[in-house]
Amino acid sequence: MPSRRDPADLADQAAFIGALTAPRVPVEGLHNGRGRPAADRFAVYRNNVAHSLVEALGTTFAATKATLGEDQFRALALTHVREEPPSSPVLFTYGATLPNRLADPVLRDLALLEHARVQAFHAADAEPAGMEALSAVAPEELPALTLCPHPAAKLIPMEPAAIARFQAHVGAAEAPDATACLISRPRFDVLVTPLDAPTATMTAGLFDGAPLGEAAAVDGLDLGAALAALFNAGAIKALG
Amino acid sequence: MTAPQEIPPRSGVGYKLAHTEAILAAPDKVGFVEIHAENFMGEGGGAIAALRAVREQLPISLHGVGLSIGADSPLDGDHLARLKRVADICDPGLVSEHLAWSTHDGAYYNDLLPLPYTHKTLNKVVEHISQVQDTLGRRMLLENPSNYAAFDDSAMDEISFIKAIVERTGCGLILDVNNVYVSATNLGFTSADYIAAFPLSAVGEIHLAGHAEDADAHGEKLLIDAHDREVAPSVWDLFHHTVFTMGHRVPTLIEWDNDVPDFDTLAAEAAKADAVAQSALNGQAGALAA
Numbered sequence: 032m033p034s035r036r037d038p039a040d041l042a043d044q045a046a047f048i049g050a051l052t053a054p055r056v057p058v059e060g061l062h063n064g065r066g067r068p069a070a071d072r073f074a075v076y077r078n079n080v081a082h083s084l085v086e087a088l089g090t091t092f093a094a095t096k097a098t099l100g101e102d103q104f105r106a107l108a109l110t111h112v113r114e115e116p117p118s119s120p121v122l123f124t125y126g127a128t129l130p131n132r133l134a135d136p137v138l139r140d141l142a143l144l145e146h147a148r149v150q151a152f153h154a155a156d157a158e159p160a161g162m163e164a165l166s167a168v169a170p171e172e173l174p175a176l177t178l179c180p181h182p183a184a185k186l187i188p189m190e191p192a193a194i195a196r197f198q199a200h201v202g203a204a205e206a207p208d209a210t211a212c213l214i215s216r217p218r219f220d221v222l223v224t225p226l227d228a229p230t231a232t233m234t235a236g237l238f239d240g241a242p243l244g245e246a247a248a249v250d251g252l253d254l255g256a257a258l259a260a261l262f263n264a265g266a267i268k269a270l271g
Numbered sequence: 272m273t274a275p276q277e278i279p280p281r282s283g284v285g286y287k288l289a290h291t292e293a294i295l296a297a298p299d300k301v302g303f304v305e306i307h308a309e310n311f312m313g314e315g316g317g318a319i320a321a322l323r324a325v326r327e328q329l330p331i332s333l334h335g336v337g338l339s340i341g342a343d344s345p346l347d348g349d350h351l352a353r354l355k356r357v358a359d360i361c362d363p364g365l366v367s368e369h370l371a372w373s374t375h376d377g378a379y380y381n382d383l384l385p386l387p388y389t390h391k392t393l394n395k396v397v398e399h400i401s402q403v404q405d406t407l408g409r410r411m412l413l414e415n416p417s418n419y420a421a422f423d424d425s426a427m428d429e430i431s432f433i434k435a436i437v438e439r440t441g442c443g444l445i446l447d448v449n450n451v452y453v454s455a456t457n458l459g460f461t462s463a464d465y466i467a468a469f470p471l472s473a474v475g476e477i478h479l480a481g482h483a484e485d486a487d488a489h490g491e492k493l494l495i496d497a498h499d500r501e502v503a504p505s506v507w508d509l510f511h512h513t514v515f516t517m518g519h520r521v522p523t524l525i526e527w528d529n530d531v532p533d534f535d536t537l538a539a540e541a542a543k544a545d546a547v548a549q550s551a552l553n554g555q556a557g558a559l560a561a
Binding site for chain 2: 041042044045047048051059060061062063064065067069071072073074075076079080083084087116117118119120121122123151152153154155156182183216219220
């Protein structure tokens with residue numbers, strides 16, 4: 032191991048990266064084209080990397096950023112960039128673990144929802160099934176029926192206060208009884224549908240592959256309304 | 272009917288999803304659009320659908336920013352496969368990447384990081400470009416970088432390095448005129464000398480962009496390739512000089528990726544590039560001729 036004072040040789044890519052994310056590590060190996068050592072110009076890369084990745088996270092986590100405020104979000108994002116740089120150049124996937132850094136469960140859930148929304152935007156295309164598909168099933172077959180989720184659909188259990196914050200951020204109506212959000216993208220627009228606790232429990236069961244009879248055995252469930260919410264959101268791809 | 276794949280020798284703009292409607296309403300304002308491949312690497316959804324719609328109207332140039340051609344580790348096979356998938360979707364007239372690296376040990380740093388020009392790095396870059404060209408089954412273009420400093424370890428100059436890459440891989444080049452100006456200012460050489468030495472016959476595309484002005488710790492002017500504003504007057508002069516020197520046009524891109532204005536503003540920059548190029552081809556020698 033080099034001692035703390037040994038400058039990183041920037042011609043070596045491992046050393047370059049080591050110095051990139053450690054602002055105080057001295058560097059060497061650069062000049063300004065006119066004979067002067069120019070290690071100071073390495074700052075451009077430190078700035079570019081930090082700034083561009085913080086910006087990318089700020090795009091994905093817009094409501095989280097608005098709630099935390101610019102400075103606090105920036106500090107959070109910088110730590111994330113330093114400790115968990117992206118594992119892929121496909122930057123819209125970046126930040127899956129950023130919510131874990133938020134101690135406040137309301138903020139954490141909000142951030143989880145935001146990341147999931149972006150993934151839904153880029154998820155695979157599929158034609159969602161309509162309610163009429165359900166109507167075509169014989170009543171005696173309904174309990175054994177399974178509902179295959181649409182590739183963009185995801186259920187995010189959330190603190191009610193996080194749902195309220197998100198609804199306010201996007202200007203949607205309050206949903207005081209909701210304990211989860213259903214994310215879906217029937218065509219190109221991502222929908223966020225707050226679900227009450229019984230509907231969320233049923234949906235979790237269905238998305239896990241449970242048959243309808245089993246998934247719908249939930250106290251207080253309004254089965255008709257719950258199924259309508261799933262189908263209207265385009266969250267079901269096919270019946271099985 | 273789908274627009275022809277071949278990119279015409281006129282100006283285009285970087286494609287922003289928010290501009291889709293404006294582009295589809297007036298596709299003739301630009302000759303082509305260039306996409307950042309990584310923005311279209313999802314499984315599906317609105318981005319890819321919009322790309323398909325734009326592709327019906329305009330040829331597409333596919334510009335990768337994440338392959339890390341200059342990395343000393345192997346190319347990411349998964350990422351190369353994703354690039355191929357985007358190419359299959361948009362049937363691009365041109366495919367390009369950068370003389371830079373951006374990945375290390377499985378992590379991606381989202382910047383175009385520099386490499387020293389040595390025989391060892393040359394071999395790596397040649398190997399990687401050949402792999403990309405073999406996978407995509409076509410020639411790619413490689414873009415000259417913006418330099419903020421030079422490496423003590425470099426054993427050859429940038430143009431010798433680029434010429435050797437072209438000779439050994441058969442790849443073409445993007446000549447980013449703003450990058451030349453930025454590098455020349457930062458490293459103290461003359462832009463026109465760089466253009467004179469550059470292998471212009473391999474150039475398949477020109478890039479133009481705005482830069483920001485900063486200073487290093489010694490107070491020396493340091494230009495940053497910011498892509499956040501109009502093309503600078505000095506870069507227009509260098510573009511004019513480049514087209515005059517080449518004697519013909521190649522597809523020319525306006526890059527504006529931060530603080531992005533509306534499509535009409537981008538299209539106006541593209542129209543300006545067409546006008547500047549035309550005046551160069553009309554034999555007007557321009558500001559750098561002396």
